[in-house]
Amino acid sequence: MMSLLGNNTPRPTMSRARMIAERQRRSSAWRVIHLLGSLKLALVLLATIAIAIATATFTEAHFDAAVARAWIYKAPWFIAWLGVLCINLFAVTLTRWPWQKKHTGFIITHYGIILLLIGAVVGSKLGFEGNVTLRTDGQPQRKIVTDRSCIQVESPADSYLYLMPFDTRFMHPSATSPKYLPVPGTSLQIGIEAVSEHLTPQPHLAPASEKAAGTGVLLDFSSGMMKQTLHVGLSTGEGSPGTYDFFGRAAIALASNASALPPHDPNGKKPWLDLITGTEGKPLEYQIGRGTAVTSSGNLHEGDVLPLGWADWRLHVAQIASKCAVVTTPAPDDSGAESGVPGFRAFLMNPAGEKSTPLWVASGEVVPLVLGKEMVRIGYGLELRPIPFSIALAEFEVPRDEGTETPSDFRATVRFKNTKTGAQQDGLIRMNHPASYPGGLLANTTGFNYKFSQAEWNPRDLKETTLQVLYDPGWLPKWIGSLAICLGIATMFYIRPRE
């Protein structure tokens, strides 16, 4: 009725045990195999992997999923450790050689794990994950946004775009120890000396040609209550902003004389601040008012601070300069709002060690770095992967639970178009029911297929949806491996061959 403990252990019979001991004594290769396939190594692997991934979940909860990924799940040491696990799994099956019927479950399970891990490697090396945002009134998309940040460099040698993996979250270069990247095809190097997660466009005054030049001012608005600082640049020159909309609550304007100022709504109650530059060398004249009523007025010099009477907002005149225009360039946000995009500050360096002026490169922008006669364009952002077809959103519906606004499903009808043949094909993407392209049994089972699943939606704009995209050529080994693990364990535990 019962079997004794450890009956699942393949216990070698005496002659078999002697044969195994004998081959280890005779051959160093067998000794290595038995060492690599040892249960002790398996225990160390199981324990360390379990502890590492458990730690990673706490890292994720306290920091960020990307940190857990960089430190543990995708870290080279962890991948290498999984490699050791594969070797251990393979070696332990060899130690049972010659295999007997009773080893069936054991062999299937251990090879299943190896196959699953091979599938994972194939998937991550040859496949990719990304997302695509589509709109019913938008253009068909031919590129997928991956989650891999990279620097894009246009080499002056061949005008090619080169992609180099770079993530501001995990790099900590400084002016004293910059991170250098070679510019392909040249002897130039790009030096990265600072990173920021919060770059916002910041105004500053720059000398300008005749037409664009005017008197420019840099104004800082700050509020202790809102814990916020705003930098505003205005200029009377052509092409520079002369007015500023203050959160839609107030209007700020700069002009060279009172008649050039925008008129105030006589029935309006919106507060305003008018600034008049006058002739060169004179201080700024200001007027603060509401509707047509003026509440205060006076002169402002560089460095002056003026309470505006709009909650606790104060104005600081940071700079007044003539013959200049307002230009905006990205810079780290000091407003305390933690808004903006990631980016870095980079310079160009030649073999002689000469450096260009460092410039901030914000995600999504292309910046030219100029050193003497050399110019290199550099950009930063998430890597885009081209796909061999286009996808467009024909329809998007969000059915709701009865009597509520809670979504009960998401239904996106997409239109795939083969860019070579022009053949079109529609697909319906629902929750738990992805659409695949090109589709078909072979493509679906092998994973040589683009799979689109519902990922995100915008409750305020039902014309838009974001789809998760997966291209996974490692799918078949993952599938077979998974099946083998389940069947193998069941065989090992519950099917015992008659010996």
Place this chain on the structure above:
Amino acid sequence: MKLSSPIPLLVALLSLNLTPVVTALAQVSPKSLESLVIQEGGRKKPYLVFTEETLRSLSGKTALNLDGQNQDAMTVITGLWMNPDDSWKGKELILVSNRPLRQLIGLDPVRKLYSWNALSSNEVLAKEVTEAATVRRRDPKAKLVGIQKEASDVGMRMGLFEELLKGSDFKIIAPLSGNDWLTSAQIDPSEGKEIIESVESMRSAWKANDSIRFDQATSALLSLQKQVGGLPSDWKTSLEIAYQKAHPFRWAWILYAAAGIILLLSRNSWERLGYQLSWVLAGSGFLLQAAGLLSRVLIAGRPPVTNMYESVIWVAFGTILFALIFETIYKAGSFLLGAVPVAVASLILADSQPVILDHSIHPLTPVLRDNFWLSTHVLSITLSYAAFALSLGVAHIALAQVIAGRKPTATLYTYLYKTLQVGVLLLAVGTILGGVWANYSWGRFWDWDPKETWALTALLGYLFLLHGRISGLWGGFGLAVGSVIAFMSVLMAWYGVNFVLGAGLHSYGFGTGGFSLVAIFVGCELLFVLLSLWRKSANL
């Protein structure tokens, strides 16, 4: 059969007060309303269920002591509907469950229920609720924590109270078009004059305390509701009312506990009779629990494993299921004895913590609306938890014997090994099925989501335990110690990821509360293990 187990625990559990709430009606009985169908929370449900769920959301209970009388949910909620005067604002029926919050906003630290008047005039509370709302407005996906979360919950209860007083939650009539049901105030008088009249007649009868007229008006309303249509089938409504009244899981744990006690008491004499009796009792409890679960399946139209409450009930069910299967094969007694404390504790927990473990049946988040994957992935994962819970129980028997100075038999350790095998197979299958499901729903097989990762961690932990046993690094005793410790990783995968870590894609299961309960349990388990290790080394 050599058994040693915590009798005092079972006795203590049985001595809990199970007397049903005695309802002293000061009013007309609203019983005739119980089968009225009401649309709320994305589905249609019987009025009885609506009132119990609503009062539980509002007060954390299904009966209250108001105006010196014990009133059940039907009476309280019907009172709010029929007679929504300002006196309700002075009644203590809004739950402020969190003690630190009560202290912060200057309320009595001991009392939990407060009136709307007392809470709405509290400026500190208003500030906290506004701050929580601001956080939510800025980022609808933001996760509120600590005091802010508690304050936000109180704010939502106050909102619910206001809705009830306004009558806007009593949606009783299907509209001519669309699927948003109407309250009697929303009905166009030219089309639903009779409905409006019957509700008015109910109101005046309720106020006049006229039972006969109230019952006449409700029966008129019920038949009008039928005429308008759009109702769930009658059997479904009747089944849900019966399920709501029967408390099958409560009776199940009483039967399990009785089975456990008889098994313990009969170990020295009447062993055979005791074993048979405990089989009958546990089997009856099991059938009752199965009936309860089946009711939930029929009512909700999906497997009963979609929130923490259901999974606790399901794991208790699975533990008894495996114990009964093993008992059928081995007739050992140890499986049943190991399973009973786990099942009883789980079911009592589910019954007694309605604020943490929500009993209500809600529509599912879209990603979970797939009965194939729910019944394969989720059921196999939760059944693996059940098997590991059984191994925890069996390990307790072995360790208790060690603590008592006796040597557990090799057979007992074999039984333990067998329960672990079931768990490992189911957890491996469930985790892999999760990957396959994720590949369809989220578009990737494996991405180190915390729930995935902890399922794998638990699996690796148990594999470590089994491989260590195979290699001879530890024997049966080590297996028992390991079964208890490894179960902590199951707790982490099951409860911890959703309630402690609160990160990742399985966000539909996230909740709060119960941390101190779980921490005490973990602490006690570790002490138990330490004690057994100390006794083992002392006896060597």
